[in-house]
């Protein structure tokens with residue numbers, strides 16, 4: 001156990017965490033950034049980001065993240081691999097247990113983001129890494145010339161389906177309703193793409209191929225007719241949203257019914273000195289730019305808090 005007490009520890013190294021790191025590092029607070037399960041967050045596994053202001057031709061997600069990380073390092077942010085196992089926020093010297101060590105902090109910025117949601121079918125879980133994936137940019141390459149499906153009706157599903165057309169011979173987009181949550185522009189691009197087919201009002205009952213240890217298809221239920229059918233496929237990509245990484249704070253911070261950290265005045269949690277920013281507390285906007293914005297707010301509040309407490 002280290003005796004060092006960090007002025008501020010930032011949990012997560014996505015857009016929110018890195019923005020908080022840039023601001024707190026520039027304020028000479030030497031932030032410690034715990035990179036978490038998915039270093040770089042969701043942007044590090046996305047492709048072209050077309051809506052981050054300042055990049056008129058777009059920028060690749062991993063490049064944007066790398067730039068932010070360099071910017072934070074330049075001002076003295078320290079990065080450490082590792083993620084939080086448990087936290088004790090009951091004393092003003094917060095104790096953060098990383099499994100093999102405990103880190104202490106005067107303030108904490110939670111920017112732990114959100115992770116991919118799964119359907120929760122046993123067959124899906126058994127075939128993760130054997131044809132079932134939640135990351136098109138990571139795994140799309142393995143499906144060159146093959147028929148695959150993407151499940152979901154939001155922007156993530158459209159983005160994945162469009163990206164996967166680079167490799168797959170056909171992409172079937174499966175959505176449980178008739179109407180889509182996706183933005184009009186993304187939906188129109190997917191509809192216009194000759195390699196993308198749509199199956200709506202359909203839920204996946206089973207991913208086929210467990211006994212072969214590779215996906216060979218899916219069994220579907222048409223929710224309007226009650227009829228079951230099978231579709232032959234080599235891969236299934238999940239694009240059904242995300243779950244906030246906040247379960248480790250249950251009981252210590254207020255979480256909403258879906259597990260997002262509840263904040264007031266944008267980034268304040270119910271514990272003084274603990275702030276939450278980005279997708280772990282934002283169920284409404286969930287954009288890179290809003291994550292960066294709340295990361296900045298959390299950093300400014302940390303500065304104020306430390307100043308008020310004599311640091």
Ligand code: NAP
Pocket residue numbers: 051117118119151152153154155156157159176177179180181183239240241242284285286287
């Ligand atoms: P989302 O908007 O919450 O959409 C999730 C989709 O998955 C919904 O269509 C939902 O169906 C479906 N779904 C959820 N659970 C399911 C289940 N168990 N079985 C089957 N289907 C299920 O999530 P998202 O697409 O990840 O987008 C999140 C945010 O990020 C949005 O604000 C989006 O605009 C943004 N985003 C933007 C871009 C971009 O601009 N390039 C790319 C990706 C994401 P229902 O509609 O029936 O609920």
